[in-house]
Amino acid sequence: MLTASGCGGTGRELAQFFDVTRLGAFVTRSITMAPRAGRPTPRMAETPSGLLNAVGLQGPGVEAFLTQELPWLAERGARTVVSIGGGTVAEYTALARRLADAPGVTAVEVNLSCPNIEDRGRVFARDGSSAAEVVASVRAATRYDVPVIAKLASDVADIVAVARSCVDGGADALAMINTPVGMSVDVDSMRPALAAGTGGLSGPAIRPIAVRCVWQVHAALPGVPIIGMGGVTSGRDALEFVLAGACAVAVGSALFHDPYACPRIQRELEELLTERGFDRLADAVGLAHHPPGSGPRGRTDLEESSL
């Protein structure tokens, strides 16, 4: 059980509620080179079973992160995945270099949902080749024993193609999904509900899209570890991702509702696995792809279309 990037604060806030060292890993918000004040408010709008946010990567910048946030996590022995975000390949690379000799970095997660300044603001995650370029240079700048995770977004025509590019670029694992772009208009003010106009949609509303992405990528790249996320609020939700092919599950917006969500979901998942006779999580990963029987309902003819 991991926290999802940007949803667990600095770790200190959640530590009031439970022991963060018992997390599979604490994933930081996406760290940028310079401090960022983020987007104006309103930054959030509730939608049916979902939440739109436009925080805009507010954060203190990598230097302050390394002096004020990472050491706190490291001292406690929390496994820490550092998420990084940038506007150019060079910025991602510089971030990875800066993290390379920091103690206490369990893995580096590359948040590819940032606009590429050099490509008219096109988001890296929507273009397999620029995503791969970022991943390759982060991989090269990162210590060999620190895994690099590429975090993908669902706003693409072919998630498998992007996933494959990232793996070819050297990603050790994939995290998905980041928030699809959404929008809400306030019918009273007759203006967008978020100051930034559009925002990222998270929560149970997107779970079917996230599960589909995990399913498709696991089917195409069965050997690649996947961290599944998007609307996980319970052990049943987590198991849905595991059965679709995720070997780890991250919890985001659910933390806003239930600060104890991570340990609770972990416990619920363990119970469900035990009930179903699994000794280890690994035995359940991707199991929904392989029907136990082979009756006509068991057929897996998954055309990608909705029709």
Added chain:
Amino acid sequence: MLTASGCGGTGRELAQFFDVTRLGAFVTRSITMAPRAGRPTPRMAETPSGLLNAVGLQGPGVEAFLTQELPWLAERGARTVVSIGGGTVAEYTALARRLADAPGVTAVEVNLSCPNIEDRGRVFARDGSSAAEVVASVRAATRYDVPVIAKLASDVADIVAVARSCVDGGADALAMINTPVGMSVDVDSMRPALAAGTGGLSGPAIRPIAVRCVWQVHAALPGVPIIGMGGVTSGRDALEFVLAGACAVAVGSALFHDPYACPRIQRELEELLTERGFDRLADAVGLAHHPPGSGPRGRTDLEESSL
């Protein structure tokens, strides 16, 4: 107020509840050349504020449609938009020709969310150029005074690019969005909840994604009429689409819950418009793009990224 394709049956079912001639238009399910039995069951799964379906365009084929369904609508004087679906450009063209001399066709809607048999099953809506090709040939085969509507899906990296291709191909209007592809795994049977594996996600869960698509396309192509849909359940939801840029709104899954949804939403929308001092719907279309004041909160700096 329109019905969304595939959500209003043949028209007869809804006529038990309200007068279908009072609809802005009745949109048929997507008609195919040959009869289709569709996908096996289970064809539906409920998700948080959403619904996954994999009906698979079950229908009687165009001949039976023209003899048994269209005349019923035409006799009553219902405005009918005929949605068509095919696996090749030729099939769409043949359908458009077959409809060309049928009386009672108000418009033709091209459902582009069908797999292109000639492009390894890639869905037309995900590829601007093949979408444009379909639209152009349907446009050519359709009477000049019958508008052709291109129906787009949100599962693309750049909805504006696809929209532009379709308009360049001759689309008179755009309908959006068709259902994003989603999936749900039943954690008890440990198999996909739908027999088809993946399905189309509809309902309020996708409304933020749909509103964002309408907003982006209206911003880029302000002169093109847009039919907005995706999770409309109330007059407020409909107004959200109108303010984002839709000049008409379609109701899909909400019909499953409330068979009177169309007339109710129409009435609610009219009340909201009156409250806000609009004489005509047209005056509200796209209004959220143009802030009345110009304070700092009124700025419309809409980067497309979620960050």
Added chain:
Amino acid sequence: MAASPVQVTGTVLTTRRVDAYHALTVVAPGVADRTRPGHFVGVAVGGPSTSMLTRRAFAIHDVKPDYGGTVELVFTVRGPGTAWLADLRARDTLDLVGPLGRPFPLPRDPCTCVLVGGEYGSASLFALADALQQRGCRIDFVLGAPSADRVFGALRARRMGETTTLTTEDGSIGMRGKVTDVLPGVIADTRADVVYACGPMAMLQGVTAVAVEFDIPVQVAVEEAMACGIGVCMTCVLPVIGDDGVTRMVRACTDGPVFRGERVRFEDVGTIPFDALGAPGGRHV
């Protein structure tokens, strides 16, 4: 075709537990008036800001003239929707659409009818029994369930039926076994002319097989997952053989839920039979 359905927001009159089941009586005049045996209702669950979009289908158990007309539903808690229903109290409101579906066809002349109910499936049989008795028919009941607490309406069946045979899989009441174990005996003893059945799909398949063996007609009320209940979404289909011998994927909600048992291709439920109209590579394609 069904009576024209209406949507009503009814008030819950009473709630009670009956063994493993919950029973809910709701004031719903427009629905009650039009209901015939075998009809069902679509119930909105979860309240105003719910995340549950689809109505839940429930057979109409009882219709009473009180307060302008009430309907009673009997249900078991299966998931979040039925859990919400079970929490309702008197005076809460409930949003219903109904009556839906095609009711049970009734014989023109008096005859002997065996009514077979599995679990809560028996809920729709009592109104049917009433209607049949009014036409002078003889009624015999066969009710089954996994255990005693899940046999619904045994007392009422004993009051109404000429005979009533109960079966439970654990033997906690009646005969140990399934309804199909005892049905041939009941049909033979009563010289039944027709069988009506409502319950799980596997039971309906078994009952149909028995009736076919005896060469008597059988009417089954099927249960398929439904998104709309009014015939517009096409999610509730199953393969049924038409008068013309052609198998079509028909809607359980409006073409059913009552079908002639021998017309339902039970073996193929959950598939598109290769010879169904419009099947991939099949007829007419």
Added chain:
Amino acid sequence: MAASPVQVTGTVLTTRRVDAYHALTVVAPGVADRTRPGHFVGVAVGGPSTSMLTRRAFAIHDVKPDYGGTVELVFTVRGPGTAWLADLRARDTLDLVGPLGRPFPLPRDPCTCVLVGGEYGSASLFALADALQQRGCRIDFVLGAPSADRVFGALRARRMGETTTLTTEDGSIGMRGKVTDVLPGVIADTRADVVYACGPMAMLQGVTAVAVEFDIPVQVAVEEAMACGIGVCMTCVLPVIGDDGVTRMVRACTDGPVFRGERVRFEDVGTIPFDALGAPGGRHV
């Protein structure tokens, strides 16, 4: 920093209407124990299958020792979440996280305090008044709202305060106008040492301007839309000037909701001031 918050599922003890407001008393021992004046709670709304994901924030109005500890919330129905809360009845359960936020700082020595409340904002002032009085402070109240039914706690203010001045925009009770119209007079008359305020942002801005004019400290409790209330989501930020003179986008939920009024850049709320830390094109970028 706040007392360590906890999550509890409390039972609703009483519900009542107070003019335009609803008041809800909930048994929540762990929360009640730790609450200090100015704390708030995050309340889960909508029940088990709700479509509403975020908790709603409410100031803690009153804490009582009954049943191990109760908290009272006072609220007005604004949208679906508060509508759901307003429908709760005694014995229903409510899921709370709290106490949250930094409470009002208290003066070390006895002094004269003016407490300014706008609409339901006055709800958090009575516990504060209690604490101040225990330290020997003199309390004067200024409460305002658009109309009489939306002034909360006038009676209690009259009981507790040395003086109580009411204002309504429609003049239906007290003086016609806003709290800021009367505040200078009250400060002058009482020779106030400090102002505490809770209410709409525009009011807090006005109150701060008055206090600055008089050169006395002012503590304001702000209200910003919050997704988490516990400091992890960064949606509730506003520009506040730090001790070092640098403006930062700080969290209303954990860095506030109580701030020194003159530190809050009210004019710039809803923007990123160009000179804020990390502003685009601004400091350190």
